[in-house]
Every structure is written in C-alpha cells, then in structure tokens.
Amino acid sequence: MNKTIHKIGFVLRVRYGSKLLSFFRKIWLKVLGMKIGSETYIPKIFVTWPNQVTIGRGCKLEHNIYFKYDGIWSNANSINIGNNVFVGNNCEFNIREGISIGDNSLIASGSRFIDHDHGTELNELMRKQSGPQKAIVIGNDVWIGCNVIVLKGVIIGNGAIVAAGAVATKTVPPLEIWGGVPTKKIGERNK
Numbered sequence: 001m002n003k004t005i006h007k008i009g010f011v012l013r014v015r016y017g018s019k020l021l022s023f024f025r026k027i028w029l030k031v032l033g034m035k036i037g038s039e040t041y042i043p044k045i046f047v048t049w050p051n052q053v054t055i056g057r058g059c060k061l062e063h064n065i066y067f068k069y070d071g072i073w074s075n076a077n078s079i080n081i082g083n084n085v086f087v088g089n090n091c092e093f094n095i096r097e098g099i100s101i102g103d104n105s106l107i108a109s110g111s112r113f114i115d116h117d118h119g120t121e122l123n124e125l126m127r128k129q130s131g132p133q134k135a136i137v138i139g140n141d142v143w144i145g146c147n148v149i150v151l152k153g154v155i156i157g158n159g160a161i162v163a164a165g166a167v168a169t170k171t172v173p174p175l176e177i178w179g180g181v182p183t184k185k186i187g188e189r190n191k
Contacts, residue, residue: 037083049073056083063089070096097133102140110147117152159189
C-alpha cells in the first residue's frame, strides 16, 4: 500500500506538477516580456531581464539555467534561441552584446557563454572598466558538450561539435569537431 502511494505521488509530482508549474512560469515570463514558442517547457530558471530573451518553439530547457543580460534595461532582444534547442542544467548566458543559437542545437549541462571582457588599463581598477564585447553566434544542428566555455565573438558553424570541457576562443567552421583549451580542430564529421 505504501509503495503504491509513493508511486502515485511521484507520477503526480513529476508528470503533472512540473507541467503545471511550467505553464504558470511561461505565463509570468511572457507578461514580463520574454518571447516563448509553443511546446517549450520552462523549468525553474533565472532571468535578469526577461524581455531580452527569445526562446523558439519545441525547446527543452533543464533547471537552473541563468539568462543574464549584463546591462541596463533595453528593448532589444540579446539572447535568441531557435526552435527545437536543448539546453542542459546549470548553463549560463552572460550577455552584453548578444547571442543567437540556431535551430536543433544541443547545449550540454554546465556550458557558459560570455560575450564581453573587463578592461585591463592600469589607471583604473579592472572591475570598474568596461572591456571589449562582441556577439556570439551558434549555428544550426550544433552540439556543445558539457562544461564548454564560449567567449566573445566566437562563431560556431552549422553542424559543428565542440568537445566537453573546451574553451572556444575562435571561430569553429561548419561540420568540424573542436576541443581543448583553447579549442583547436580535432576532427571532422563524416559527410
């Protein structure tokens, strides 16, 4: 009897409770200005400026994703995620300029995207300096492994793969596999 009650409670909590919470999160975030496509599940996430984020339809987001627009309120969309994109738990989008992620891409857990730096002049504290910034572009059908860091100005071409634990500091051409710190070409996808 006890086992049956636990099973029923688990099914209700996981299958229906999380969908119900996602429904209310979507409504709330849309009221705050976030654009969210149909059939996109919204778990517990953190967002500084919801109006800066656009998420396409059919996306699967896991919990504890942080969408941080690192600037003052603005009307522009700076974080754009395409359709049918997967984003794993504990990913961080620390964006000042912009990031776009193409359709059908996979972003594994723990990945970080940072499109700006601090200044390094000697006449002022680094924490007070504004540094260079440049948008990040992730193509369609891209796979980014666990704990990858993608830095400012990086373009990852369609169909490319970035291996787990890599630090992407330069452009990754389409259909190539890159890995390491900093990233370098380690292979190509079979054509």
